[in-house]
Amino acid sequence: MQRQFFRDCEIYGTIDFICGDATAVFQNCLIEARTPMAKQYNTITAQHREAEDVESGIVLQNCTIKATHDLEKLNNVTTYLGRPWGIFSRTVIMESYIDTLIDPRGWVEWIESTNKSAVSRRPYYLEYKNRGPGAVTKGRVTWASVTTDPNIASNFTVRQFIKGGEWIPANIPRYLDLS
Numbered sequence: 001m002q003r004q005f006f007r008d009c010e011i012y013g014t015i016d017f018i019c020g021d022a023t024a025v026f027q028n029c030l031i032e033a034r035t036p037m038a039k040q041y042n043t044i045t046a047q048h049r050e051a052e053d054v055e056s057g058i059v060l061q062n063c064t065i066k067a068t069h070d071l072e073k074l075n076n077v078t079t080y081l082g083r084p085w086g087i088f089s090r091t092v093i094m095e096s097y098i099d100t101l102i103d104p105r106g107w108v109e110w111i112e113s114t115n116k117s118a119v120s121r122r123p124y125y126l127e128y129k130n131r132g133p134g135a136v137t138k139g140r141v142t143w144a145s146v147t148t149d150p151n152i153a154s155n156f157t158v159r160q161f162i163k164g165g166e167w168i169p170a171n172i173p174r175y176l177d178l179s
Contacts, residue, residue, distance in 0.1 A: 003162040007174055012068065016046035018058060019085070025059045025158050027174060032068045033079045033101055042071075042101075043108055045082030047089045057090035057124070058082075059156045062179050065134065066099035083108035084123035092126045092156040095179050098134035106140040128153040150178055 004024040011018060011029055014036040018026070033042040044065065047058045071077060079101045082091050107125055125144040127137060137146045147153060158164035159176035168174055 003164075003167070005158065005162060005164055005168055005174065007172075013044075014042050015040065016043055016083070016085075018044060018060075018082075019046040019048070020058075021048045021050060021054075021056050022058075023056045023162055025061060025156075025162050025164070026063055027061045027158065029060070029063045031060070031063050031065045033066075033071055034068045035071045035074060036077060042077065042079035043083045044080070045091050046085045047082070047091045048085035049088040049090050050086065052088055054088070055161075057092065057156070057161070059092045059094070059161055060096055061094050061157070063093075063096040064099075065093075065096060065102065065132075067101040071101065078103050080108050081106050082125070084110050084125070087123065089123035090125070091123075092128070092153075093130060094126075094128035094153050094156065096130050096135075097132040098130050100133045102134035104136070104139035106137070107144050109141055110143050126152070126156070154178055 002022050004022050007027045009029045012032045012034055014034050036042055045058050049056045080103055110123055122143050127146045157177050158174055165176050
């Protein structure tokens, strides 16, 4: 599985603009949702982990999540942090600033699989110590989790999740652990 590290990037989009099945950490990135086409909503992430034993996922750490100026002017566009792309989907947003654009539910609703072997499985979506008006977790979908436990969140740091201390050169700006 490929390990990916992105830092200090500017990422813009509408639907699933951070997506795939890599093991990726985005650190200190500016993530801006744009105005979608008519009758569409925005989803920032769509992670597609294919099996439970695969260590992939998307982690946003200390990022800023906001609307572009054109989207700020509109009041009729719903924006979500992400949507599950399969029962093993995994996304973590931690220590990030989330502006007012995010729907109080946070995530696109997960529809239970009719496959009986998959009924007990859920996508793994976690929020940890986010801030800003969109970080209020009251009203979030019931299958997503919020934690205040740094031991849980530390599993998704550069050091633990992508083993960044082993391959990211020391002269590359990054923090290996929780900020």
